[in-house]
Amino acid sequence: MKRLKPEERYKLNVRKQEKKLEDFAEHEFEWANHLIQWYGWKKEDLPDDEYRASAFFLNREYRNKPGSLTLLYQMYLRCGRELPDVTKENAFDILRFRFKMYAVLLKNGGY
Numbered sequence: 001m002k003r004l005k006p007e008e009r010y011k012l013n014v015r016k017q018e019k020k021l022e023d024f025a026e027h028e029f030e031w032a033n034h035l036i037q038w039y040g041w042k043k044e045d046l047p048d049d050e051y052r053a054s055a056f057f058l059n060r061e062y063r064n065k066p067g068s069l070t071l072l073y074q075m076y077l078r079c080g081r082e083l084p085d086v087t088k089e090n091a092f093d094i095l096r097f098r099f100k101m102y103a104v105l106l107k108n109g110g111y
């Protein structure tokens with residue numbers, strides 16, 4: 001098996017990271033839609049901070065703001081580690097909290 005040169009390894013690693021971020025963006029696009037639907041079913045208004053984070057994914061604003069998707073992905077991983085396991089009873093609350101944290105990061109990051 002041929003060994004990769006350092007430049008080739010670097011490019012391969014960058015492609016893997018880009019693929020993870022693209023998958024994350026598509027995943028959160030879907031969950032942003034679900035969050036909006038859940039608020040519609042409950043006949044409640046979406047809070048501004050959760051709406052801002054949802055709109056960020058739905059409008060694909062991360063394409064114009066370098067570094068923002070990486071920052072949000074790190075928060076997603078942190079939420080996965082620190083929040084309790086998702087059950088039917090707490091799924092909506094955990095999703096709401098995650099999007100609130102995204103909004104805080106976007107605001108503090110200047111996005």
